[in-house]
Amino acid sequence: MLGSLEYQYALDLCVVMACAAPLQPITVIAHTPFYCTGLARRLPYTPINAEPPASATPRLIWAEPEQPTAAAVLAQLSQPIPLQRLCLITSNRLARRLPEWRTAPPAHAPLGITGTLRLLRGTAWQVTQVYGFHAGVSIIYGVIGQVWHRLHRPDLADRWHFRMQAAYVQWGWQARLAPVSVVVAMRGQGGVRG
């Protein structure tokens, strides 16, 4: 199964953002088969860890914080190295409607975007951006496209579909309404808070 565009975006953008400095080592934390497979395909030479490894790296991908373990994992991640960038994937309430959740759930008890931002608040991690996939106007455009489809206007349905795709990535408050989000946080050198 190819999976939803939401998770495809989340995995792709996490990897793109984490790999912005290609010579720096990267740590990937994931434990469900869904994320392990998706990340291994994109980063075939990077080990996937179920828990944070002992040595710290400047770049981290965490897919994804879960309710019982998130605080402990974050504590293990917060090691004293000069500068770190963390990209987290969160599945939010609407994510459960996505096809992955019927076949290979990405998470068991996801912390979600609200819980993740709360978790990071008051720590050394400073959230620099939150991206959400298929929220707000993107959903509205998609619905309009479906209406045109039902009215037997596939030409207009396709145009609204592409309008929806163009608005698929949201940031700021709209991102928090999305089924799936990516949180980018920095730690160290000017990024320290709390």
Add this chain to the structure above:
Amino acid sequence: MTMNRSDAPHDLALVVSRLAAWLQSMRAPHGYTGPVAHWWQSSLHYTGIGIDWRYEGIITGYIYLYRASGNAHWLARASQAADDIVRAQLPDGSLQASSFERNPHPHGTPHEAACALALLRLVVVLQAAADLRWQGYLAVAGRIIGRQLSRLWDASARAVRDAPDVPSFVPNKAATLAEAIILLAQISHSPTLISDYVVPILDTIIAHQLTDCTDPRYVGAIYQNSFGAQPVPKFFPLYIARCIPALVLGTQVIGDPRYQRAALHALTFVLRWRTPDGSLPQVLYPRWRSNPYPHWIAATGDILRAMDLLADQHPADPAPTRAWLVQGQLPSGGIRTAHGFAAQIHQRTLPAPPDLRDLLPVCGWNDKAFAYLTSQLTPSAAQTVRDDLPLKPSTHACQLRGVLGTYEEDQQQLSFRQGSRMLYLWRKGASVPEVCDPVLYVK
């Protein structure tokens, strides 16, 4: 620039040389890489190796070059590409990163069948040359096809599905698989493969063709796909053209004239919508409705290939479309993807620089141009083709989502920048871009 087999063979050889050199620049050690621009969605974020339909045109093009020139260099290139496919095969027979615009997912259709088809074309050449490598390639192609059939064959519908759990049929994808099965049947002397799979597939393709409709402009059109018994009323000239080689091959092998008639009707439909500049609309819908943009450029190689297959029965002149294709070649040697991506939503072109996705040369589109152009070379012209020409840098004004900038490409990298601000930087061969501004967070 307009050319044909007789009037400008050495110009054509230069076009092919520059394209072959560009393809080489896109290679990582184990495959062809690069971003993808496509109608359904683009892949600007995953830029690594794709083992998809790009291999059909690349390997076929090298085979044409080898046959026309007798130069073993091209056979070595074809084998190098075939080895990429071998290396990417997963234990279940499917291929890694075989979903083109949705890479790095496996199980791509028609991409895995297209890879098998490419391998089988190479098997035929290697057998003729008594080169025993054919055995390994045949085994891999057989496993790909076996996996496709075990995963997608719908025994009750007697056709291949597009997804295992959805009753569905996509004629052009099924056509690619049918072509591969015909070659496999011929090589392995297994005629039952044709009766069991190819005949039902071709019959289902014909069942998706409009033969008697109230609007004569749609006669010959083939529905893009269907779900159960419900056809989807969309007609893509490119994908209809991609049905033609299987119908022509089916006619030769099975001897059923219905397939030849269907191929001719399909080509007539495609060319009925050709514009004077040689380009074709992206998609047509019933009642003369269309979303014409983007017009493919590199991919028109597949439309020209279909015209070539039916050249002795269909009077159409390929010159305008061939000129449209060749004029799309960038200084780097790669051929532009399209014209009009910026109009995809509104379907109105404005006087503005082209969209970044228009300019972006993509391996999985350039392969179609490569296969067609190499097929047109005379033996003497083919002798002059080389793939070690230095790439000329390409620099063009372009836009993406309202952001004006400059597209640049050279031997090592491809980029999009606004003044001194780099928005996108991909080092050729890398699996992700080194720079990707949020303006490029789009699929």
